[in-house]
Amino acid sequence: MMALVGFAALTLCFLLIQPHAASPSPSATTKHKHLPHSFSSSSPSSSLGICESSVIPHGYKCQELHVTTKDGYILNLQRIPQGRAEVAGSSAQKPPVIIQHGVLVDGMTWLLNSPEQNLPMILADNGFDVWISNTRGTRFSRKHTYLDPSNPAYWDWSWDELVTNDLPAVFDYVADQTGQKINYVGHSLGTLIGLASFSQGSLVDQLQSAALLSPIAYLSHMKTALGVIAAKAFVGEVTTLFGVAEFNPLGLPVAAFLKSLCRYPGVNCYDLITALTGKNCCLNASTDDLFLKNEPQSTSTKNMVHLAQTVRRGVLTKFNYERPDLNLVHYGELTPPIYNLSNIPSDLPLFISYGGQDALSDVVDVGSLLDYLKLHDVDKLSVQFVKNYGHADFIMGVNAKDIVYNSVLAFFNRQTRPS
Numbered sequence: 001m002m003a004l005v006g007f008a009a010l011t012l013c014f015l016l017i018q019p020h021a022a023s024p025s026p027s028a029t030t031k032h033k034h035l036p037h038s039f040s041s042s043s044p045s046s047s048l049g050i051c052e053s054s055v056i057p058h059g060y061k062c063q064e065l066h067v068t069t070k071d072g073y074i075l076n077l078q079r080i081p082q083g084r085a086e087v088a089g090s091s092a093q094k095p096p097v098i099i100q101h102g103v104l105v106d107g108m109t110w111l112l113n114s115p116e117q118n119l120p121m122i123l124a125d126n127g128f129d130v131w132i133s134n135t136r137g138t139r140f141s142r143k144h145t146y147l148d149p150s151n152p153a154y155w156d157w158s159w160d161e162l163v164t165n166d167l168p169a170v171f172d173y174v175a176d177q178t179g180q181k182i183n184y185v186g187h188s189l190g191t192l193i194g195l196a197s198f199s200q201g202s203l204v205d206q207l208q209s210a211a212l213l214s215p216i217a218y219l220s221h222m223k224t225a226l227g228v229i230a231a232k233a234f235v236g237e238v239t240t241l242f243g244v245a246e247f248n249p250l251g252l253p254v255a256a257f258l259k260s261l262c263r264y265p266g267v268n269c270y271d272l273i274t275a276l277t278g279k280n281c282c283l284n285a286s287t288d289d290l291f292l293k294n295e296p297q298s299t300s301t302k303n304m305v306h307l308a309q310t311v312r313r314g315v316l317t318k319f320n321y322e323r324p325d326l327n328l329v330h331y332g333e334l335t336p337p338i339y340n341l342s343n344i345p346s347d348l349p350l351f352i353s354y355g356g357q358d359a360l361s362d363v364v365d366v367g368s369l370l371d372y373l374k375l376h377d378v379d380k381l382s383v384q385f386v387k388n389y390g391h392a393d394f395i396m397g398v399n400a401k402d403i404v405y406n407s408v409l410a411f412f413n414r415q416t417r418p419s
Helices: 003-018 026-031 050-058 107-111 118-123 161-176 188-199 225-233 235-241 252-263 272-277 287-294 300-312 323-332 361-372 398-417
Strands: 063-068 073-080 096-100 129-134 182-188 205-215 352-357 382-387
Touching: 050 063, 050 073, 050 107, 050 118, 063 161, 073 096, 073 118, 073 161, 096 161, 096 188, 107 129, 118 129, 129 161, 129 235, 161 188, 161 300, 182 188, 182 352, 182 398, 188 205, 205 398, 252 323, 352 361, 352 398, 382 398
Parallel strands: 096 129, 096 182, 182 205, 205 352, 352 382
Antiparallel strands: 063 073, 073 129
């Protein structure tokens, strides 16, 4: 339970505090002493789809699509089938790429920078068929074949279900539409569910290669003073949150919890991005308004609990129901099964990029992941270390194209267009 407080505080503050925030002026501090700008109650949702709001205006073709998981969730996808300068009607077969976001955001976060700086459009302009995935519970993926988001049963899932249901549904759909093996990009939680899936062999036959940015598999070394304070001081608020199935950062229970953290002595809610994610070297302040208009997104409280279990135990397992009898009902075992990353096929091409200033995907924890991959074929594993990069730089950094995305592009080209 205490780990949930720390992880919730860590993740939410990373996502909710302005990415390039500076210390407020004295007047702003007085006016909003306990309520940071990003904790306002205004809705982040847009009535426009992601294609219409953020892709088509830049001159790209874009399709809004939907796929239904085997447990009834209807997921939203965006497809960018060709580059901006490409001649219409080109019949050339393009390698498909699925791009998967992290927790408490949606696919829009990949598109906050200009077309020349964001990964989906860079890939599209370089001959890839781009598919942006949006997980269940986010604003355009809130439909279900029979459940409504107002029903707590809608939120009875953790990232286990993203592994067993969401990713397979998206992969099956893209494979069916393209007839090709798929390249995959994940950031943060998108890397966790990818790794867990690959370790079970469920997607490997459909997979061409995978690029993992700020990989999350082990979380024992997150550097977050606030998480420690929250875990010790605000257990009561989390007990309240356990009664809320939807973990909505803009909802009253979570917002009240976050405001209480901001009142804690020594916690500066205007400067948490550095303290919690590490120093993000390369964010553009012009992305702030776009970010705050579109994020954060809801997830399930059960998902946050599952992530917290990963923090606390230091191992990668399925959701722990904390009672042996309940684990036995769900798994046929007294303890939840382990995701054994050593089972990832050694010949699966992997590109891993991580930052030296990332306090979420800490270098020690990435080292633990790499240790599980130590028997990977040498020519199939590419590792990039970016000394001054923090967690958000990988999706919003103004120089991410030159530092990371060009390397991702070269990696995918080696797999799909060998010389």
